[in-house]
Amino acid sequence: MKNLKINNRFTAELPADPNETNEIRQVSNAVFSYVNPTKPSNPKLIHASKEVAELVGISPEEIQSESFLNAFSGKEILPETRPFAMCYAGHQFGNWAGQLGDGRAINLTEVENNNEFFTLQLKGAGKTPYSRTADGLAVLRSSVREYLCAEAMYHLGVPTTRSLSLMLSGDQVLRDILYNGNPAYEKGAIVCRVAPSFIRFGSFEMLTARNELKNLKQFVEYNIKHYFPEIKGEPKEQYLQFFQTVADKTREMILHWQRVGFVHGVMNTDNMSIHGITIDYGPYGWLENYDPDWTPNTTDSQNRRYRFGNQPQIAQWNLYQLANALYPLINEAEPLEKILESFINDYESDYKTMFLSKLGLFTSTESDSELITALETVLQLSETDMTIFFRNLSQILKSDSAENAIEKIKDSFYKPKEISGTILESWTKWFTVYIERLNAEALSDEVRSEKMNRINPKYVLRNYMSQLAIDAADKEDYSLIDELYTLLQKPYDEQPEYQKWFAKRPDWARSKVGCSMLSCSS
Template sequence: MLDRELAQLAKSLPIQNRFADTLPGDHSGDHSSREVLGACYSDAIPRPAKAPKLVVYAAEVAQLLGLPAQQCESEAFSHVFSGRTLLPDMQPYAMCYGGHQFGHWAGQLGDGRAINLGEVSAADTLWSLQLKGAGRTPYSRHADGLAVLRSSVREFLCSEAMHHLGVSTTRALSLVLTGESVTRDMFYDGHPQREPGAVVCRVAKSFVRFGSFEIFAHRGEQALLKQLADYTITEHYPQLMDGEIGCDTYVRWFTEIVERTARLMADWMRVGFVHGVMNTDNLSIIGDTIDYGPYGWLEGYDPNWTPNTTDAEGRRYCYGAQPNIGLWNLVRLANAIYPLVGEAKPLEDALERYSEVFADTRSADMAAKLGLAQYRDEDGHLIEDLLTLLQQTETDMTLFFRRLSQIDVPLLATGVDWASLSPLHDAYYVDVPSAVRQQTCEWITRYLRRTQESLSLAGESERDRKARMDSVNPKYVLRNYLAQVAIEQAEQGDYSEVNRLLNCLRNPYDDQPEFDCYAAKRPEWARVKPGCSMLSCSS
């Protein structure tokens, strides 16, 4: 039975090995932790899962790959996507890359707990498959290369949640238990515990990162640097090619990366997402969100908030710093690919595009969040005053913007007072001081006057305004406490909440009465509960 299922799965997933076949690799057979020179990747073998068991899979991702539901629910599927069994054409490998971590060059990093299985061509798109948590590779250093259920649930759900929010991201096909326990010290405080092991199958058009180029530039391996750049352009930026790849091609390529990264940062800011670990090895060369570790969504609006315990002191990667860090990382990438261009000026000009694209995207996003038909320069003051106001008392960002669409222009006729703003009241975590209530009423009055003008000029109705706002202001986001509740149930063998959350997050902008309990601010018990506020990089 299993052999027949594996044969059917292999037929549905015709594996290619374009990355491994095109670029130089380390085929030494030495899987010990070590420095790997002269290679873009190393051969790696997944650790066979002892007793694989499917927790959940994403039907939309399976459909992307051409996998029918029946095969996703088969024993063979769990075997392959836990690493227990390889399909015939799979040539697994781990990528070599370096990176700047918390502002400092960290040297060789690489896929320490991720193993690539190859690529699948579906609907004219080449999708890379990668197992996260499948065991040691030459880049694991002193770690075991494994992952636990706790972090795997978070990775799986967030990958899909971000996609449905309209944010560029890697995807998640499946989450499979390995049937073994893994020792982890969740907060690095000397209290390790045994946790269920798990593997997530991640899916992306590319897993190449900024750090993939930094490592070769740092080592002076310019031939490898060029080979990887040419491969990336050919596979992922073919529209930039005009004959042979040359200096102008690399500049156009870098400019596109700059613009994609700027738009990604604006999208993160729009939905209140905080990545938590924006090291250069965690930024995708194609502009996807990649590597979901200690992430979080803003609850109380605070630009200085970070979900990462490791970043608690410096707050380098806090919400408000993300746009600047995106640019900082792009400068590191520019330095890495400089040998391909030979001139600094074209790369500096490309970097200038970052601020322009981010500002334009951010302005358009904020105008849409406020329901304005278009952004005007003077709207900047209205927006900045609101963001300052939200910091005056603990205000839930997601709820405030979602509920703002319920405050209508006709309110101007009767006058704005605190009682008339009742749709917003649930967005506050504390009793709002009288001074802040007054400031809020004054801001709402200004806002409604601007809204009235916008609707009149555009010939639109309040219904048009609400539709615009609801299309960019999600009702449902993956709050940390929601993920933690699902994790705790899953650790007891109940996966219903993981599936229920996934179903809700598929339509984050729609009213879903059956999921209204997820559209509420964080409960007080979750303020300091482990896993519900700040998290570590422990996996």
Template structure:
């Protein structure tokens, strides 16, 4: 494997004590991670790469086309000194504490230092079981792997903070899945995605040691994240812990407003799926809204309660931040500044949402906050878009070049509407008033 070289930077595994159990089987783990190797695959085949991410991590086209690249990023071979590991964390799932979760089908292949982009972790998703897989097999199928690869790269180019995708490989193995959850499982092509981020640490990474009253590990984790990913805040201390929490709130706020800007619905905003550095992470049952619907969720598991519906994402982000605040409270022992940060999140979210809406309409707000008339306009617009099935993306594109002649407006916007029969005279009056 000498054709490919990295500057390995195993900060996480150097900093924290590893799981003492070497065998790979489901269990409760008291440390921050477990060493585990990817599962060998039968007949790997490279399907796609992101040339931009290839450059980010310092590889050449020749290296990407090598057999060594395919073996490494399909889980079949390791470079010298690579020690793959899976992280241990917990989380709230659909509002309920789930206890230990962890990297059930993700294996951190290596932490590397890049020349121009700093520290990056290379993570294989679908590369086999870990101690956190519970009753699952740790594998992934091609259809979900394609979705992860395409969406993470699309989000990046839409200007949304996200984990990236380096490569997508077929494994040559079959994986049995119940695609429609109707009891008719069948074999599908297996695949592995290599995703890349500066950090895969989640809100749930802090929740688990806090729930176990392991304050030593909790403090070590917070100090580690501040030192590595938020060094501008200074040396860890109670005051810096607060500054850090405020910045996590700010990054999360900006992230979710960007989701709303492009019509993205994460679908499973559990606390174990919330990145501590403010990136979109874990592309599961996500979706982009077609017709504008604040109540839409792409997650069939959430179809009845709609906890993570499109219009609730800001509220759910604040709820998740509240759980993070609870987790780090022992390091601060003062609820008031944490509550203030959460209150500020709500204010900042409303402000950023208003600026985003104004920008989509080609307007400039009269002040830092929308005035009463501007806010009424934004809310009225959402009501109109909800009244009939209206394609959000096409609507805003057509709105950008709306003719001066009002008599042409309906025809100009007609491509936005899925059912022309719904365009009543009353609806036209509300749209063009």
């Protein structure tokens, strides 16, 4: 990788763990520990993103080189770099978990390209001082899901980490997929993830919890200097602006999640990025039928803390924890509280605008909130596929009757026979109001349809699609990974050659492991 421009700002400017042994331990007075990846026995490249490679300064030719294979499998260390794992804490499912850290992620280096900075990180590259009782490795199924999903999200327009490469390690990894006492060996794999940084809310929580306030101040100022240089003013004002910026970016990310029906599944504070990007793809999923109470996470199946409809509130709760962590630098609760209060108010306003755009309504009226609430209710009367419903909604004309409109979206119903009686009446009533509202818009049907189809994706990475790719890859057939990768680069385009993927979740996938809910092992 001759054009990789190494620039290790993080390790050069922030306090390091003086203990360089790779032993599980509590790490204090440091924000990272130096650690080398575990060397894989027989790495093999499954897939790589030419787009992301170009983004960081790697040529298409270099992707096929032995140096690429060795560097991004962890077999060899890039020249002039020292890999490291970050120290952070977090609240997991609402409970303080203390030190967590990069337990199965190792940051290779930071690079600069075209005046942008990127951190290159291997997930599944082996044990670190933060691995606790785990081995720091990853398996093929979780790695396929992460690799494909990050790129799918990017092309949907959702702020996210990126995926550079997906590799097999050549080693077997023991995993209990459902945490039910039935561990089995699976193929080991490694993903190289790319982001401006992998700094989390929990990074600040860790420093405050340990009363390392000098390091906290240094760390916040480092983040402002390198990631938010537009922030100016007195120190206290800068810290508040930093929090406001993180809150704004987080709100924007959540709005995109709700727009496309994405459910993260593990919104712990250690999985929240200061950049407002989606990180740590574990038991995620897209809504199949529109159900605000759905969570993809088996660990969360009882309380459903991280369900789809609760993601904005959880984002605010997580920001409260970040505010608590920053408080010692500010020593005033009121300005932090104002930002937190405005978070939900601004979100609700933005959510209304976003939802109306999904409906093809680009002006606002007093009755629009009622229209949205009524739709959210009727969508739940019988299982209705979110992606297909909103995509097909663009086909409705101002001249359509309610009956014609229902016919045009009928493919989104999982149980078409249920659309009768009072349920049919509810749909007819809603579409009658909706079509009246469309007629109050100045846009032509054609222009409105085009705008809607840039907001409502035709293709998303449904869990069953990932599972099919995983099953094939387990048999050394990687063609489906490539097909889905290609499909998901243009999720708003019709792509008639891939029409088979514009379909409801098949019945066989309703309760199959990996296709409905997933564990944190996923």
